[in-house]
Amino acid sequence: MAVRQLSVFLENRAGTLCELTQALADNGIDVRAITLADTVEFGILRLIVNDPVKAEAVLRERHFTVSITEVLCVRVDDVPGGLNAVVQLLRKENISLEYVYAYISQSVDARVIFYVKDIPRAEAVLRAHGVALLDEAY
Numbered sequence: 008m009a010v011r012q013l014s015v016f017l018e019n020r021a022g023t024l025c026e027l028t029q030a031l032a033d034n035g036i037d038v039r040a041i042t043l044a045d046t047v048e049f050g051i052l053r054l055i056v057n058d059p060v061k062a063e064a065v066l067r068e069r070h071f072t073v074s075i076t077e078v079l080c081v082r083v084d085d086v087p088g089g090l091n092a093v094v095q096l097l098r099k100e101n102i103s104l105e106y107v108y109a110y111i112s113q114s115v116d117a118r119v120i121f122y123v124k125d126i127p128r129a130e131a132v133l134r135a136h137g138v139a140l141l142d143e144a145y
Contacts, residue, residue, distance in 0.1 A: 008130060008140045009126050009130075010055060010078055010141070011060075012055055013052075013066070013073055014074050015051070015073045016073075017043075017049060017071075019045055019049050027069075030065050030069050031062060036056050036057060036061060036065065038055075039056060040120055042106075042108040053120075057143070063075055079126060080119070080142075081093055082139035083109075083118070093133070097132065102129045102132065103124070106122050107122075
């Protein structure tokens with residue numbers, strides 16, 4: 008049960024992120040999770056939104072370079088060791104994490120985004136151990 012993530016190439020200049028978030032807001036697109044990795048010249052913005060297909064179209068219309076990637080959204084107990092338990096499951100099965108980011112939901116748990124190359128295998132491992140995988144409606 009993968010979630011679609013937007014990856015956006017951003018020029019590292021003042022106002023670029025504001026332009027992007029304004030475009031999403033103007034089109035009723037809700038940002039649920041966000042992470043930005045940058046260098047001196049550019050950044051890669053990763054977003055989970057309520058309507059990734061619409062968001063991709065809106066951003067392309069505004070000349071952003073954007074792609075959609077499947078990632079896993081995992082419910083993690085918001086307690087010490089909660090994240091470690093899930094990461095250890097993947098490690099034991101030799102599933103490499105390419106990147107991870109998280110956000111706190113309104114409930115008592117955390118939501119963590121994992122990008123792995125073999126999503127079906129990671130899903131099977133996590134499900135077999137009772138880890139809740141979330142879809143885009145979470």
